[in-house]
Amino acid sequence: MEEHKSLGKVSQSPTVPGNVHGKRKFDIADLYNRPAGTVAENAGESYGLDEKLRKAYFWIANYAIINPFCDIEYNNTAPNRYVIGDNKTGLTLATGQSYASFILFPLLTLVTRRKCLLVGGPGRGKTSSAMIMGLLAGYSMKDIKRAVQHGQPQMTVSDLLGNPLPSDMVSAKSMDDIKIAWRKWLGMKVKIIDEYNRIPARTQSALLNVMSENYAELLDQVYDCPEAAWYLTANDDAGGGTYQVIEALKDRIDIVVRALHFNTRFLKDLLDRVERGIKPEEMIPAEIIFTEDEIEIINREILEVDIPDRLMRRIEYFASQFELLESGGEQIEYKTKDNVKLSGTAIPQVMQSETGKDQLKDISYQTMNGLSVRAFMTCLTFIKALAYFRGNDKAEFSDVRHILPFVLHDKLAQNSDSPFFEQPENMVYRYDRVSWIRKLFDLSCAEYDKAGLDKKDPVGELLAAFARGLDGTTESQAEHTVQQIEKMLGDISAGRKLYAPQFDDILTLKYLHQRYTNYLRWLKWKE
Amino acid sequence: MERVIPEGMRESLERNRSSLNSIFEYNRPANREPDYDDIFSLFYRMIIPVYEEGSGFTDDLLCGLFDTVLKLSGKGYIGKDGRFRAVEEKFFLMLRLFPGLLASEKNFISALYNGLFNLYSKSKDAMDNWSAKMILLRSNKDFDVFRRNGFILAWRYGITRYRMEALEMLHSLKNDDIRIIFDLENMTQPDIERFLLSLKNDPWVSCGDAEEKSGPVFLFADGFAGYGGHFKSIPDVFSSDGELFAADGTDIYRIFADSFGVELVHEPDISPGRGSGNGAGTVYGMTGKIVIAGKSYQLPGFSAGSIRSSASVSHTSAWTLQSSYKIFIAGIRTGNG
Incomplete structure (x- = not known):
């Protein structure tokens, strides 16, 4: 019975000591949309909805899912580090509040209404975790069970989306007359697709439509789905399911979370639960269940989290590392990996033919692709969400470092043939994607710091001046800028080598040159 | 709620x-x-x-x-x-x-x-x-009426600094309103007119005070700045151009006093050096008595002590004590003089 009692217990506020006021933002609408006193009466809420989110996290972490992992580490002071084993495995005792990615990211997915893939071996709590998210969103267990779509080889489009009403099928004179009995899950704000890699390719395409365009289509009838948080589970992320997952569907997944193994030291706890018949998902405390409005507010508040300029510049620098493939095209704009990929040529083969650059150090050679706009946007959203979850109104470097591996997990295709992975100390990155992407970011930051880009960013300054508008810019000012651009391009040219981060700078300079020379022409015509 | x-x-x-x-x-x-x-x-x-x-x-x-x-x-x-x-x-x-x-x-x-x-x-x-x-007074109809009544x-x-302006405004009031303001429930119209006239001429006429009363009104005001008053040091009083002032060596305050109360209003434009000394015609007895308008009265206990400064204007006298930051006021109706 003790366990039953403790399951109903939610962490006391503040869950982050020192962050007393939380993130609740003033909105006069609360005066007329919210009953009086609801905020004050609810201790969690008086600290802001970020506090409620943390309480939900700690309830799941402490009671619902036996998951004693803290892989999202934060340090307030220098942590103690230990080196263990022949492979010199590092162990850090984090000094700040740290979190389990397996619980944290599904929770952030819920409030950002994104799409999360939970991968890992059978019985590691992937589906349970997804179901708890549905319960946190206010659905009943019955609704959730009914709504979970279990992938299986015989799953048809009708199984997934719905059926035409039989009576209409007989009497209808046109397609418009056919009414579709849409499946209930389509209208839910939490969507769970269990074992999505067991869904046949054709049904995957129908699923893709719902995931990407947010509507379902059947027999010329369309069902508009609400914005929702998606949870997909897979035993094997690398395509080892019954069916190969189509690329486009994979691309729609925003974040990938790995279900880690069960720590055998906690087997006793598990046994205890089984013996007592305790099901945490049936005992979720009411104070950590989110209403639709609350999720909406959190969503809005997350978007208001600031990413400081310097941090943003660091992210830009990292993102700029992957698109360039110098021998991928003749004209500078087409010197991209994408260009080679579209031609059907193997990218590693083209990379191997490149000489003149240190392929061991140039991180561009470690990936087969660049990053899409969708990937950038997802990264930024989750960085903000993590900062919000931690009770901050500004994102920090660590937030970025923790988010990138999980968001880019399936988005950065690794070039395993890169000489980087041949190094004994780097071979592990062929299997450990999370650590690899984190390493990529660390290497990129090291380059960034070495170049002193926090202190000087001439292209950024030119862009900022341009963003202020050309109105009022005098002829001499515009000419001066054009000369600056030409000088900067001259300097890059003198450097003889073209590195990936310079690629975007060069294209930016070219664009700015075009705008300023056009402006100068217009000024002269005006005279 | x-x-x-x-x-x-x-x-x-x-x-x-x-x-x-x-x-x-x-x-x-x-x-x-x-x-x-x-x-x-x-x-x-x-x-x-x-x-x-x-x-x-x-x-x-x-x-x-x-x-x-x-x-x-x-x-x-x-x-x-x-x-x-x-x-x-x-x-x-x-x-x-x-x-x-x-x-x-x-x-x-x-x-x-x-x-x-x-x-x-x-x-x-x-x-x-x-x-x-x-x-x-049903002051809720019109903002001008509200302001006037207020x-x-x-x-x-x-708020005695409003005395002059308020006296001007009294003429625009109905008798019923005047009765309410000054608690003159049973007063006839001629009596009200007489009351208003005496109110205008004599600051020490009090409400419902149509009949003459003997003896002065004693008031006190203000105190040490640390306790919410104005004065940083023990003040002195003085008269100038027919008005009473108090000064603490740093600032000067104009004293407004009548039967409704006493108020000090900061006068930043008057320099501390200007004017000092007692007004003529009022003497404070060393034995706890005040001689005002020719008659001697016992000072109330709160205002007795070793006199530091005093001044008087017409039927109003002000004084300070060596041991207090307060300003003491005595006023007497004109008829008593």
């Missing part, structure tokens, strides 16, 4: 949502860690009477009221950190009783709070009496 939100109020707030939120953000630095729910509650209490009447505010006025709520709350005048509970209670009571003025006049709210606060700084009774009579009543309850 359950909040009932009338439809008009909801529409109005929704329409001005962005502006109101901006006003909040603008005022945020002044309101250290504002309590949102407290602000909601105050704003709701302020505007709900108007919407309950089926009326509403113009957008400008609504935003102005919200700004006022934030400013008053930020400075600790109202709300959970408010330091003047009695004023706040009276303020919201009056708002509830004067919704018409609240909805139509942008200066009403500041005039009301200032009035209540100034009277409260005299005494809580002064504020209570002022508001009770404002209600009796002004006269403020003088009546101790």
Whole structure:
């Protein structure tokens, strides 16, 4: 019975000591949309909805899912580090509040209404975790069970989306007359697709439509789905399911979370639960269940989290590392990996033919692709969400470092043939994607710091001046800028080598040159 | 407390949502860690009477009221950190009783709070009496009437600096209103006229005081700056150009005194060096007596002691003691002289 009692217990506020006021933002609408006193009466809420989110996290972490992992580490002071084993495995005792990615990211997915893939071996709590998210969103267990779509080889489009009403099928004179009995899950704000890699390719395409365009289509009838948080589970992320997952569907997944193994030291706890018949998902405390409005507010508040300029510049620098493939095209704009990929040529083969650059150090050679706009946007959203979850109104470097591996997990295709992975100390990155992407970011930051880009960013300054508008810019000012651009391009040219981060700078300079020379022409015509 | 939100109020707030939120953000630095729910509650209490009447505010006025709520709350005048509970209670009571003025006049709210606060700084009774009579005078029809009645009543309850202006305004009042203001329930019209005349000529005529009374009125005012008064050191009094002043070596204050009270008003334009010494014609006895208008009276215990300075103008005398930061006043009706 003790366990039953403790399951109903939610962490006391503040869950982050020192962050007393939380993130609740003033909105006069609360005066007329919210009953009086609801905020004050609810201790969690008086600290802001970020506090409620943390309480939900700690309830799941402490009671619902036996998951004693803290892989999202934060340090307030220098942590103690230990080196263990022949492979010199590092162990850090984090000094700040740290979190389990397996619980944290599904929770952030819920409030950002994104799409999360939970991968890992059978019985590691992937589906349970997804179901708890549905319960946190206010659905009943019955609704959730009914709504979970279990992938299986015989799953048809009708199984997934719905059926035409039989009576209409007989009497209808046109397609418009056919009414579709849409499946209930389509209208839910939490969507769970269990074992999505067991869904046949054709049904995957129908699923893709719902995931990407947010509507379902059947027999010329369309069902508009609400914005929702998606949870997909897979035993094997690398395509080892019954069916190969189509690329486009994979691309729609925003974040990938790995279900880690069960720590055998906690087997006793598990046994205890089984013996007592305790099901945490049936005992979720009411104070950590989110209403639709609350999720909406959190969503809005997350978007208001600031990413400081310097941090943003660091992210830009990292993102700029992957698109360039110098021998991928003749004209500078087409010197991209994408260009080679579209031609059907193997990218590693083209990379191997490149000489003149240190392929061991140039991180561009470690990936087969660049990053899409969708990937950038997802990264930024989750960085903000993590900062919000931690009770901050500004994102920090660590937030970025923790988010990138999980968001880019399936988005950065690794070039395993890169000489980087041949190094004994780097071979592990062929299997450990999370650590690899984190390493990529660390290497990129090291380059960034070495170049002193926090202190000087001439292209950024030119862009900022341009963003202020050309109105009022005098002829001499515009000419001066054009000369600056030409000088900067001259300097890059003198450097003889073209590195990936310079690629975007060069294209930016070219664009700015075009705008300023056009402006100068217009000024002269005006005279 | 359950909040009932009338439809008009909801529409109005929704329409001005962005502006109101901006006003909040603008005022945020002044309101250290504002309590949102407290602000909601105050704003709701302020505007709900108007919407309950089926009326509403113009957008400008609504935003102005919200700004006022934030400013008053930020400075600790109202709300959970408010330091003047009695004023706040009276303020919201009056708002509830004067919704018409609240909805139509942008200066009403500041005039009301200032009035209540100034009277409260005299005494809580002064504020209570002022508001009770404002209600009796039906001052809710017109803002000019409200201001006029408020002004006269403020003088009546101790804001003596308004004396001259209030006397001018008295002529525009009906007799019934004068009876209410000065508690002259049973007085006939000729008596009222006589009373008004004597009130004008003699500052020491008091309410319902048609008959002459013997003996002076004794008052005292102010005190040490550390205890909420004006003076940083023990003050002196002096007279100049027919008026009484007090000085503490740094600042000079004009003394307004009549039968309704005594007030000190800072006079920054008068330099400390100007004028000093006693007014003629008043002598303070060493034995705890005052000789005023030719007659000797026993000083009340609170004002007796070793005299530091004294001055007199007409039938008003002021003095200070060596051992006190207070200003003591004695006034006597003209007829007694």
